Amino acid sequence: MSSQAPDRTPRVVIIGAGIAGVQTAVALREQGWRDAITLLGDEPHPPYDRPPLSKAVLLGKADGSAFDVDFEGLGIELHLGRRVTALTPDRRQVETSEGPVRYDHAVIATGADPVMLPGSQGLPGVHLLRTLDDAERLRPVLAAQHEIVVVGAGWIGAEFATAAREAGCAVTVVEAADRPLAGALPAEVAAHMTGWYAGAGAELRTGARVASV
Ligand SMILES: Cc1cc2nc3c(=O)[nH]c(=O)nc-3n(C[C@H](O)[C@H](O)[C@H](O)COP(=O)(O)OP(=O)(O)OC[C@H]3O[C@@H](n4cnc5c(N)ncnc54)[C@H](O)[C@@H]3O)c2cc1C
Incomplete structure (x- = not known):
């Protein structure tokens, strides 16, 4: 019977693929971290910059604002649509919708949510602007x-x-x-x-x- 050895490559797991998460991943590579980097984002889209959302993207003058980063070339494992639901520090793992991910270092870069107004959730004609x-x-x-x-x-x-x-x-x-x-x-x-x-x-x-x- 053969059993696969658990992956023990030192790994930084970054939670949140906004600008803070992306820049952390890129800076780690630029500054010499040679081991694994996993970037987990709960949104389905390739990581993007938010400032154009209230300008060119909103007015239809641009289709998107994806960051110009070659994640694969930099050896950054990017997982989109993957929400982190908990951190289990004694096992050094983050729990996600698609199973756990082991970390040596975890970076929480989950940003901030807008304030919801009482009674406004799900109402037709009421919108947030964040994504x-x-x-x-x-x-x-x-x-x-x-x-x-x-x-x-x-x-x-x-x-x-x-x-x-x-x-x-x-x-x-x-x-x-x-x-x-x-x-x-x-x-x-x-x-x-x-x-x-x-x-x-x-x-x-x-x-x-x-x-x-
Ligand atoms: C419409 C708009 C216009 C803006 N314009 C400007 C501007 O002109 N100039 C300026 O300086 N700033 C602007 N900002 C603010 C700027 O975009 C934010 O300061 C910046 O996005 C913060 O980056 P961040 O990476 O910390 O967080 P975020 O951009 O919020 O990214 C965090 C990411 O983490 C993800 N996440 C959260 N929880 C989890 C989880 N449990 N598991 C996995 N992923 C998770 C989120 O979905 C998100 O994608 C604007 C923001 C918006 C919304």
């Missing part, structure tokens, strides 16, 4: 020139509002704080940003916290 699939779902919405309410006057809200105006939609932006970008910039800088909305022809309502949808 390539979200941007593709939103393209025809803009093309149909619907009336749009954007919740949140941060960077992504501002970009989305600008793109929606460019597509010919009527846009109202609601923001809980008393000014746009309150969490990111001091008042004197953010004050200039208020003009963006008027300039784009979007209505901005500040001090307007959404209670539910």
